[in-house]
Amino acid sequence: MRRLKLSFLLLAIAFFSCQKEVPLNDSLPGNQSRQPIVLKAYLSNSTKASISDAFGTVVWNSDDTLSVFDSPAVNGGNKFVTADGGEKAEFSGEAGTPSDGQFYALYPYSKSASYSDGTISAYLPQEQVAVAGSFDPAAFLMVGRSATTEIGFYDVLGGIRFSVENSGYDAVEFSGNDNETVAGPLTISFADDGYPVADMSTSSSKSISLKGEFEPGNYYYFSIVPQVFKKGFTLKFMQNGSVVKTAVCPSYVTVQRYIFATVRYADKEGSLSNIIDGFALDSDGTSNCYIVREQGSYKFPLVKGNSNVSVGTVASAKVLWETDNTSTAVATGALIKPQITVKNGKIYFKTADTFKPGNALIGAYDASGKLLWSWHIWLCDFDPQQTKQVYVNTSTYMMDRNIGALSTSPSGTLSYGLFYQWGRKDPFPGSTDLTGTPMATTGTIETLKCNSDCTVDFAVEHPATFILCDDSSGNDWISAGRDNTLWTAEKTIYDPCPAGWRVPDGGTDGVWMLAGENSYSMDFYYKGVKFNLKNGGTAWYPATGFIHRGEGDIRLSGQFADYWTVKTATQNVTTFEFYIKNDADDSYVGLMYNNKTRGEGHAVRCQKL
Structure with a gap:
């Protein structure tokens, strides 16, 4: 088994080879017959997790064993044993030339382990042994692979280490609060970066029981397959088969490979409430x-x-x-x-x-x-990457809805979304009906007439203040004048779109111009514009209305809309604009060059970076 040589406070560690490799042909015969081989297993302390109070040195113990696979096998593979252990251990056994060019190895050896096509099948015990200051060796899985006789090992699991305030427990049970699978059969493959990835999709055990004596002052370890516990986890403290205390962590928790999160005095009321994750x-x-x-x-x-x-x-x-x-x-x-x-x-x-x-x-x-x-x-339950749209005659991806919209349906106003003053990163409530009633909020949305204090920094400090402006300020919410660098084609720190998206281009490079006049149609019933998509279907642009720059009220909801772009000029900004009245003769739609003052509040439809 593995032990902690200096301190029981060590967390799990990733292990890998850091020595000169020996070419396989220098140490193995060029055939499939099994021959005596010495494999060198190296451990490294260079990838320790950083949440422990102190670190010890992880070593191999004498008589530690490995399952070594040189070809597909279902019986545990070849058993290799180290006589001396140590930080750099030599494991002896017999194996043939690897059929796919690499040895695959599992710690600890198990007769039930198997290997096929780059994947090791193993077992994580549902019942684990409580070892003061260390792990149950049967539950601490490591794997390695190498085309030489030198193999670096990596931790497969992570978990939780905990101490108790009271004595007398003979078992502690771990379970996820969302019925997650935590023990049983698992497969271990290797990702492109070389690190192992465990899959428990065929397992069914929903809890892990750690059994033994639990003494205050010592840490004990649950070995758990890396995964997310969205609703947290529960620890049950047992005596003679009965639950005497329960501790619940209700928060999102991530178990990461080679990291053991610390919970001190886990049986103390409120101890798990200190876990912060998300x-x-x-x-x-x-x-x-x-x-x-x-x-x-x-x-x-x-x-x-x-x-x-x-x-x-x-x-x-x-x-x-x-x-x-x-x-x-x-x-x-x-x-x-x-x-x-x-x-x-x-x-x-x-x-x-x-x-x-x-x-x-x-x-x-x-x-x-x-x-x-x-x-x-x-x-909002949507994935912009999965629902992105490409209009006919274009190659640019666009979001399928306005920022803040909860729907793409033409019916109703949930597709309207939020409003922005040009260049500001923070939104303002949009309209909820055709009369311009704004979305009701729990906080207060204020207005302030533009004055000498109205700078970009002021806007950052007052994100819920709509800055009113008129001709005296050049119809800009910034008192000192225009700043064309706030929103640009190269996404800025003030861009309001989610990661991977930005405020769209305007002008001849804009998606609405490239799509062409024949690519859209006006909808006089639902009041909006539909763009035809390359793969069929349409993109819906509702007539959101706008926030008036001088009064701060919402106007022309259900009739009119402007959509901001990054295309600026000396004074104003180019927008995609339409006015849907009763029929085509009274309505219009198109790209409006340098026509909108920056102090108005308009919608944003994001473009993919």
Whole structure:
């Protein structure tokens, strides 16, 4: 078995070869007959996880065993044993020349293990042995592969290490709160980066039982296949077959390969509530807008837009406003729970227990209460990558809906979405009916007449303030004049679109111009424009109306719309505009060059980067 030589506080480690490799033909005969072989297994401490209090040295123990496969096998393969152990151990056994050019090896040896076509089949015990300061060796799986007699080993599993406050337990049971599979048969393959990937799709065990004596002051380890526990997990503390204490972690938890998350005094009330995790919304990149598709826990980094630039030292965060895109205000917390956590450079938040589509704005504050940055959370079950559209005569991908829209249906106003002043990263509520009734929000949307204080920094600090403007400010919300760099074809930190998308091009390079006049039709019943798609079907553009730059009210809802572009001129901006009245003679649609003042609030339909 493996042991921790210096300290029981070591976390799981990835192992790999770091020595000069010996060519296979120098040590093996060129045939399939089994011959005595010495395999060198190397361990490295260079990839330790960074959440442990201290580190020990992981070594092979004498009499440790490996299943070594030189060809497809179902009986555990060739058994190799080390006599001396150590950090660099020599394992002796017999094997033939690998049929596919590489040895595949599994720790520990198991008669039930098998190998075929680059995949090792193994077993993670549902019952694991509690070992103070270490792992159950039968449950700590490692694999390696090599075309030489030197093999580097990588951890397959991760898990949780915990201590207890009280003594007397003889078993602790782990289970996911969403009925996840956690033990039983598994297959192990190798990803393109060389790291192992475990698959438990054929398993059925929903819990792991760690059995033995549990003494306060020691850590004990559950070995778990890497996966996401969306609803958290539960620990049950047992005595003589009966549950004497239960601890529940209700939060999203990710078990990562070679990392063991620490829970101190797991049997103490509230201990698991300190675990903070969530689905990483920036997995496709950072942005000012993140799409949340289902109920759960989420996180994103405290950086400006699509950059890696910190917003500053954040002391707290809160929801500024939320709406379900109707004219009736939702209760506070109906979309996002008010308890938002800031830790390790990230914001952590949870949706309501019952997922409710809509939109929300989360702001981050410094210790003095200054708002440093804010992010739009778009709660809608759609994947823009899967629903992206290409119009006839074009090759540009466009989103299938406006930012903030909850539907693509022409019927009703859920396809309207939100409004933006040109160049600002934060949205304002859109219309809910044909009279221009704005979406009701839990927070307050304010207005302010443009003055000398109205700068880009002011807008960042006041994301829920619509800046009114008129001729005296050049109809721009920035008092000092135009800034054409806020939204550009090269996505900026002020771009309002989700990661991988941006405000679209205008002018002759814009998708609406390239599609051509014969590519769209006006809909006089639902009030909007339909663009024909390359693969059939249509893209729906509703007549959203707009926010008036001088009064701040919504006008011409259900009749008129402008869609922002990055095409600017000295004063104004090019938009895609249409006015749908009763018939074609009174209506128009087309690209309007340099016609819109930047202080108005209009819709945004994002273009794929």
